Structure formats: structure tokens, C-alpha cells
Amino acid sequence: MVYIEGMDSPIRLHANAPKFVHLKVHSAYSLLEGALPIAKLAKLADAMQLPALGLTDTNNLFGALEFSEKLWGAGVQPIVGCSLDVDFGDNRDAQPSAIRALSNEPRSKPAGKIALLTMTADGFANLMRLSKSLYFEPAPDEPTHVKIARIEEFSEGIIALTGGPQGPIDTALRDGQHDLAVERLKTLEKIFGDRLYIEVQRHGLPEEAEVEPDLLDLAYDRRIPIAATNECYFASRADHEAHDALLCIADGRYVVEDNRRRASAEHYLKTEAEMAALFADLPEALSNTVEIALRCSARPLGRKPILPRFVPGDDSLSEIENFRLEAAELKNQAKEGLQRRLTAHGTAPGYSVDDYEKRLSYEIDVITQMKFPGYFLIVADFIKWSKANGVPVGPGRGSGAGSLVAYALTITDLDPLRFGLLFERFLNPERISMPDFDVDFCQEKRDRVIDYVQKKYGSDRVAQIITHGKLQARAVLRDVGRVLQMPYGQVDRLCKLVPNNPANPVTLKEAIDGEPKLQEERDREPIVARLLEIAQKLEGLYRHASTHAAGMVIGDRPLEELVPLYRDPNSHFPITQYNWKMVEAAGLVKFDFLGLKTLTVLEKAVNLIKQVRGITVDLPSLPLDDKATYEMLAKADTAGVFQLESTGMRESLKRLKPDRFEDIIAMVALYRPGPMDNIPTYIHRKHGEEPVDYLHEMLEGILKETYGVIIYQEQVIQIAQVMGGYTLGQADLLRRAMGKKDKAEMAKQQARFVEGAMAKGVKEKDAIYIFELVDKFAGYGFNKSHAAAYALVSYHTAYLKANFREEFFAASMTLDMGNTDKLAMFASEARKSGIRMLPPCVNQSAVDFGVEPSRDGGKLGCIRYSLAALKNIGAGAVETIVNERNTGGRFASLADFAARVDAKALNKRAVETLAKGGAFDALNDNRALVAANADTILASAQRRTADEAQGMTDLFGSGGKPADLVLRSADGWTPMDRLSAEFEAIGFYLSGHPLDQYERTLAKLGVRSFAEFELLTRRGATAGRLAGVVIAARERRSQKGNKFAFASFSDATGQFEAVIFSDTLAVSRELLEPGTPVIVSVEAELDGDTLKMRVQSIEALDKAASSVPRNLKLVLDQRQCSGPNAGRLSEMSSRLKPSPRGGGEVRIVLPLLDRGREMEFVLPGRYDVSPQEAGRIAAFPVVAEVVEL
Secondary structure, three states, X not given: OEOOOOOOOOEOOOOOOOOOOEEEXXXXXXXXXXXXXXXXXXXXXXXXXXXXXXXXXXXXXXXXXXXXXXXXXXXXXXXXXXXEEEEOOOOOOOOOHHHHHHOOOXXXXXXXXEEEEEOOHHHHHHHHHHHHHHHHOOOOOOOOOEEHHHHHHOOOOEEEEOOHHHOHHHHHHHOOOHHHHHHHHHHHHHHHHHHEEEEEEOOOOHHHHHHHHHHHHHHHHHOOOEEEEOOEOEOOHHXXXXXXXXXXXXXXXXXXXXXXXXXXXXXXXXXXXXXXXXXXXXXXXXXXXXXHHHHOOOOOOOOOOEOOOOOOOOOOOOHHHHHHHHHHXXXXXXXXXXXXXXXXXXXXXOOOHHXXXXXXXXXXXXXXXXXXXXXXXXXHHHHHHHHHOOOOEOOOOHHHHHOHHHHHOOOOOOOOOOOOOOOOOOOOOOOOOOOOOEEEEEOOOHHHHHHHHXXXXXXXXXXXXXXXXXXXXXXXXXXXXXXXXXXXXXXXXXXXXXXXXXXOOOOHHHHHHHOHHHHHHHHHOHHHHHHHHHHHHXXXXXXXXXXXXXXXXXXXXXXXXXXXXXXXXXXXXXXXXXXXXXXXXXXXXXEEEEEEHHHHHHHHHHHHHHHHXXXXXXXXXXXXXXXXXXHHHHOOOOOOOOOOOOHHHHHHHHHXXXXXXXXXXXXXXXXXXXXXXXXXXXXXXXXOOOOOOOOOHHHHHHHHHHOOOOOEHHHHHHHHHHOOOOOHHHHHHHHHHHHHOOHHHHHHHHHHHHHHHHHOOOOHHHHHHHHHHHHHHHOOOEOXXXXXXXXXXHHHHHHHHHHOHHHHHHXXXXXXXXXXXXXXXXXHHHHHOOOEEEOOOOOOOOOOOEEEOOOOOOOOOEEEOOOOOOOOOOHHHHHHHHHHHHHHXXXXXXXXHHHHOOHHHOOHHHHHHHHHHOOOOOOOOOHHHHHHOHHHHHHHHHHHHHHHHOOOOOOOOOOOOOOOOOOOOOOOOOHHHHHHHHHHHHOOOOOOOHHHHHHHHHHHHOOEOHHHHHHHHHOXXXXXXXXXXXXXXXXXXXXXXXXXXXXXXXXXXXXXXXXXXXXXXXXXXXXXXXXXXXXXXXXXXXXXXXXEEEEEEEEEHHHHHOOOOOOEEEEEOHHHOOHHHOHHHHHHHHHOOEOOOOOEOEEEEEEXXXXXXXXXXXXXXXXXXXXXXXXXXXXXXOEEEEEEO
């Protein structure tokens, strides 16, 4: 081991002086190009006994710090660099700018890539600046690159290699531009002087051999040293095929294509001996790589946490004096905040003001000793700003809710003493780690908080954090299958054999080992074996870079001095090139700004309540004992209620019948795999159906709230404290140890716990039993601070649903307007509650769902459907309609609509959708007529827009009133046609359901609704008959080649899906056309919360209905069948379908309005009176009403 100047630990050198050092390695951070994860690189370097290794990922420093730390840890000198595209300014597009603007040619053409390596700490700082320039300086339509002038500005402390075949020198020589190559080389010489090396590569490629003589001539003529490099993309020759597939994935090409990007089989991590043999004729090219390694004497280093000062620093004071200012500020704010909290809410039962003040002082002392006052003040500041500026903030998240200081500073809204939450679970003085407040914001206003933080601390000191998406098991199978041109169906079938569990992803190897069908497919078909082999090699590599959903960093100086920066193409915001782990290692403190949709729902609901009812609801001050809320929870009426809406949770709530806030906390904590096994025990003990066991009288105070069931991590900590004699800090360490299941450590901890318990008078066997029981539950225990905070959000949503149901549903639907299934569910729930769902309307609807007063004097109001939730209509079109209505008043007619709405915002499809969804009903309720004339309406609007553009308005003195539109006649829609069109526009049936006309028939046939059947399956039912309208049927083929289908159906209570196997599918395929009403006989089973159904038989609903006796009464419209319309009556009679066998009687009722009575008679014969035919008859203009007898 030796030390290198500027590096803080020893590195390995060969016993004999090394002959070669790799300087051009691409890790997996060279996205979809490098196939070497950094952890693998470290292992390879160690196994190959490499003294040093150079990383030059393409156009980024994503892996710089991770590479530095892991290579250093393996005893290998890390040389951190970057291959970056350079624009010398000599390769621009020569087209005139006006022509260039119309072409797809970029404005700047980088000349090629050069490799820059870090020599010194200043060199790495410069490399970070250049890495930022790559992303922030090119125009949006230009490729990633850095200009040569910027490289000249930031060249100190950096060694440059000319880039090899992809470099600007090789490229110019290959193109026959020798003079250009010389000019570029002169430029690099001027910038780097003796830090420039001409790169020579030998991968057996023609383009390398073609230019090598010229490169050597240039090097010798200009006395520039040469360096042998091997562009390493993968570990060994055996990985070449997989890497080739990776390049195809990156470029959207197929493996069989010839004219595409490739690497050779020689682009692997060669041994020193292999490189020495390859360049035996150029020994100086080898020795210069060692010289470069020796010249590179610095590496990126981690730092201790760096925070900006919250309290402005005084340069005349020492660092410790400035820190004391911040600590004093925290103390003052916390004390004042606690006083306000206690004045508003009082103390928790059993606690005095003195208890609160002692806890606060203790926490402040710990926070100060750990040097975190600034962190608390920064978080408190942006949360206070959010609350003062109308940005909803969650009551807390994670263990931070256990801090009284956080409660006093309004970071959280839960009193930790009232709910038994522990500070040590958040910040343990016996385990030094950064505090981590995860903060939930309203998702629509989260960006406002980020903007505030950016302005307060400086736009150059705030950034979001990068995240790197990986090729996971299923995704890599699909990608590799595509580039191998395998049939989609085959790849899809294989993918579905890989378990999909995002919370605990399964690797391909695990999937293959655990799935015999995958093994069978692999052994049977060589192409599948090839797919699986390649996919396993590529699995886990990085696919793309994007922005972390929540992570933010704030620095005390410009961030480019601390970490390299990146710009996500989808965001204007700077992003760190390091992921969140490396960001923290670099000394930056992470803040999580999460967007929580439920907070937005709550805000919208509260605003609607104020707008519609004039009632102000202040959620933070709500009492936690609202009777209506707990009654609703006891009925499990929790659709849309945060954390409590899953089917299994609803079943548990129904049995639990919660009547206190602590029950909600317990259910949030228990409803997870593992802990949910304790739900029955908790319920039985709550209702006195099972005795409560506190394990020991000493623990009653800890376990009484949960009826003796160990639910929370805090209970584990308290048991260790009260019985085992641990401090709370030590007990938190015990909890963590229990989670790790370290047997040796647990044996030591058990001995200590038992000794402490015995000292308190507990019998040894009892202490051992309790320790083992606590150890068993510690792995299941949930963070009570997090459960309590989220339970509060659950309570708030439940409160609004129980007390202001219309506003709650309208707000929920607004936030889910892009999810048709959720909208259908909420609409169904609203109707069950007696709330009318009103169709969209150009005169009433807004962008969001709205609430209108009851129209019949009832208690419940109505929900008005949103225009923006309709299909095929952009937000711009909706805003145009709503803004025009708000400005100019309601639309008086279709002509008025066409005359006022900007035609540029609409198209024919949008107008048709508005008509089909019922949005024009207030102007003309004949939806078929309006939809058929969508082009007429749009043409009128376009003419008016064109006239206005030419200054031609109201030439004929119409006084501003638009001329009536002349609409083409169109056939009327049957009720089924009308609902089908509505379904097309909305995504589900809103104003009714096609099965409504079969209601009496279905009752006579004993067919159940899906909602009824689902409830019965929870009680043990396994078969039933359901009616539904076919939504879709997707056919698949099983591994044995048999066809089957997944079919989705809809009834008035919701949508459901069932699988149809080959025999049933073969005899019923023609019934699976979308829109067909059918009766399905199903078998069903519950798989957890999921109801799985298999179709045993399908029959046409109309056929089944024909066996049910029925008659019709047709009430005519006198105005439509008298005078000039008299012929319509005979036309209707002629269109009735006779049905001598099995038909029904048809009665005609003709109101005689002028005489104040009606005439009724029976038509001779029998007719088709099926529900479908009744719907067709109802569409006749002369028929006012069809009544089933």
C-alpha cells in the first residue's frame, strides 16, 4: 500500500510496477451504453488486482462519487472523469437560419467526444462546472454538448484525452479533413499544454486502423504524448451479445439490422497483460497511462452535512457563535409556539404544562447537541409560509410527528404527548443520523413552496434530486424481446409469469427458479433461452434519468460547487446528478416535498362547502369525536376515504365498529401483510369477546390503548424502557436490532433485557417470554407517529364525507377526472347516497366538478359533471367555454354558442363529445340531432372567427343576436343508443344504464346485481347469475395454445371483469361484442381483497327476457300525430314487429288534450315487446312514454 498526494487513504500498487492502467471505462451510468454497475466494477478491479481505474461516463458525472467511494474502499485508485461532446465552432449547420428553423437539423453539431480526467480537487470542481454546461447551455433543439470556449475557461486541474474513434481528431481524419484535425489539435494543445494526450484505441475496428498512422504522425510531429485506451462497456467477451442488445434498446433498432451503432467484442475490461500484448509496439502508449494515473492525485470526497444558515450569519463572529444564534432562535420559536399550542388546545389528559416544558427543553437540548437547529428552522419556515399562503400541508409523516419541537413549530399538527409518540424514534441521541422530515403538500400547489424555497435561499442553491430508472425484470424482458423481434404475444405471456410486486421486486433469476413454466419454455425454445440469458445480464442496468418525486436539496453555497448538476428535459428546475444516497454522502441535506392528492381533495371540498353552504370548515381544529363520522366508519362506508377504502379494510371496519380516533390509528398500522393477522384479536378484545392480556401488570399502561396487542414500534421501545431498564435511546437501538434479526446481537440484548427486568422484580422465565414475544412483534411493529398522522388525514376525509357528502364526492371526482373507473365508482356511490348526478352542461358545468342545491327540496344536493372530464376535450377548450360564459352570460342557443366560442379551441370531435355527453341538453335536448350537426356548429363558429379576424362583424344589423342554425334532420336515438353515446363521451353510464329497462325482467329472472353478488361472496357464496352490458373482451392464448378471454361488463352498480375459458368462449364469442346485454353464470373466489370470477355460460339477455311475460302501453304525443303529422301514427304501427309466438299485447293511449281526457285501445295481435324493442319504439317521435305492464 502507498499514499498518493492529495488522497486520504492508501491504495494498492503492483509488486512490480504496472504496465497499463484503464482510463476509459463506462459504467451503467452511461445510460443504455455501459453495462458495468459500479459495485461490479469495484469487484472486478479488486479481483484483477488493478492499481487504478478511470471512469469516463458519457456526458455525465452521475456515478462520480459512488465510483470514488467504492473503488477506494476496494483499494483501487479511482480516476474520475467524463467523456463529453465538444463543439469547436467549426462544424455548424451552414443553412440560413430561416431554412434551418424549418428543418430537423440541430443548430450545433458537436465535433466528437473528448475524455477529461480529474487531476486535482480544483480539476474536479471544474469538471462539475463543465458537466453542468452540458445541460444548461445548449438550446432546446441542440444535442447535449459543451463549447470549446467553456472548456478553456474551466481546464485547470484536468487531463484531456482526444477521445479515440468518437473524438474530434479521429473524426476529422476519417473524413479526409487533415487540416481541420490539426486545427482542433492545436486548440486542445493551447488549452491543456502538457496535460493533453492523443488517444490510440485498438478494438479491431476498420475506422481505428484507418486513422492510427495519421494520429501517430500528428503526435510525433507535434511532440504530444500518446495513450493507449480501451473503451470498456462490459466485463468480458461473453457479455458482448447482451451489450449489443442494450445498444438496440437505446436506439430503437433490431439486432438483425446491419446499419446501426455497434461495439465490438473487444470493448471489454481487458487485463493488463492483454493490453500490453495489444500495444507491444507502442510501449510509451502503455507507460503514459500509468503516468496519467500518477498525475491524477485527487478524487471526489464525501462531506459532513452542510446546511444553509437560517439566521443570517455575522462575519465578525466565530462559527460556534453563529451556531449559538441559530440555537437561540430555535429555542425562542419553540417556546413561543408551544405556548400558542397550549393556549389553543390545552394539555393532554394526565399531563401538566410543566411536563410539556420539560419535554420541550429536553428535545431542544438534543437537537442543539446534534447541531440540527438550522434544519428544524428551515423546515418550519417553509411550512409556516405554506400555511400562511393557502398551500395545504399534511399534519405530519413518518417519525417526525413524535417531536414536540416539531409540533410547537407547526411542522406537525399532532400533540405527541396526547398520542404517546416518542421523540427518540425520530432523533436518537445515541445514534447520530440526520433528521428527516417528509412533508406532504397539496399536489397542485407543491411547486409554489419549491419556488418560495428557491427564492429564499437562491436559485443556484436549491435543486431537486435525480433518480435513475432501472431495467426491471418484466421491462427488460419486453425490451430484449422487441429487439430480438420475438412475437409480442409470446413475450407478453413470458412477462406475466414473472411476479409483479413493486414493493419487493423479484429478479429474473428468482422468477425462473420459482416458476416451472418459465424453465419449461426456456428448455423448449432456444429463442426463449437466449431472451432470458440476455435479459438477466441487462437486468438492473439504468435505463433513463428523471426527477425524484419528492427530494430537494438546499445548499449554503452555489450547488455547482458541491455536486454536478443536470437538467431534466421535462423540467426547468436544476437537478443533482447524484442520486439521493450520494447527495447525502456529498454533504447535502435532503428535504422531501411530497405531493399528496388527498390534501388537494380536502382543500377543494372545504372551498366547495364555503361556496355552496356558506360554512367554514377548519380541519385542524375539528374535534376527533364526531358521531356521524364514526357511524359512517362503522358501516364501512369508506369509498374515497384516505387509507380506509380497500375492500379488506372495509370488512375489518365493519367488524371493528370504530368509535375513537385510536381505533383509526390502529387500523392504519395493522392493515399490512403480517400485522393484519392481529386484526381479529384487536377486534375481539375491543368488544369483550376475548380476554385482554397485558403480559405483565408493569406493561398495562403501554398496551391498554391497543387491548394488549403490540402494534407500534413505540410500544416495543417503551416495554424495553419500563421493564428492561433501557433508556429510550437504547431502546430504539434495540428495536432496530430486532428488525435486523442478528442472532448474536439478540442473544446479548436478551440477556441485558432479562437482567434489567429481574432487577425490577420480574421473574426470569416471564422476562424471557416477554422478550421473545416483543422480538417476534418488533418486525411487524409500525411507526405510530406515521400511523397517527395519516389517521388524522383519514379522519378529516371521513368527516367531510359523513357531513358534507356532495362536496366530498365532487372534490374527489375532480382529482380523479382522468380515471374513468374511479369516476364511475364515485358516481355510483353518490347515487347510492341519494345524490343526483347531473350531466355536463355548457351553461352550468365548470372545469371542476360542482355542487348544486337540491331541485326538489331534498336534504342532499346534486353533483354537476365536469366538462373537463369528458373524453376528447382538451383543458383549453373547456376553459374557453367557461370563460366566455362567465364573461358574456349563459348561452341562449346553439347559434349563440357557435357565435361566441373561439373556434380555434374546438374541433368536430369535441363538439360531438359535448353533444353525446349531454352538455348541449339545455340548448337542444335532441342529442342525436346535435351530434349529427357538429360540423354545422363548428363551421358557424369558424365563419364568425374568420369574419372577426377581417373586421367583418354584424354587417346586417342583427343587433348582436346570431341567426338560428339550420340543422340537418337525423334519426332519433333509442334509450340504448343514447346511453351508448353517453358512455363513449363519459367513459361510463351516467344518466342511466342500459339494464334499467330490464329491471323488472331481471327481478323475475332472479338475476343479481354485481354489488349484491360481491357482498354475498364475502359471506361464502361461490356462484351466481349476473346481468351486464359487454364493455370489452380481450382474447389471449394459453401456454397450451387454447384461447381464453378477459371480459369486462357493466351493470347499474359498477363494472366487473371475468375470465372466459376456451369451451365457453367458443360457443359465446358472438355475444361478446361491446354493448351487448347478456346474462353470465359465474363461479367466484376471493383472493385477498380481489374477487376473481370465471364465466361458466353466457346467454343473450333479450333471449332470456323473451321468456318473461310482458305487455306494453304506448302513450302518444297528440301534437306529433295530428294535422300534418297524422301520417306518423300509421308509420309507427307499420314498424311494430308482430310476434305471434311469445309476443305481448300493445295498448295505445292517445291523450285528447282539448277534451281533457284520453282514449285507450288494444292493437289486434301480439308483438315483440322485449326491452330492446321497447327502447326502439320509445324513439318514435309520436311516442311520449312507454310503460311496461
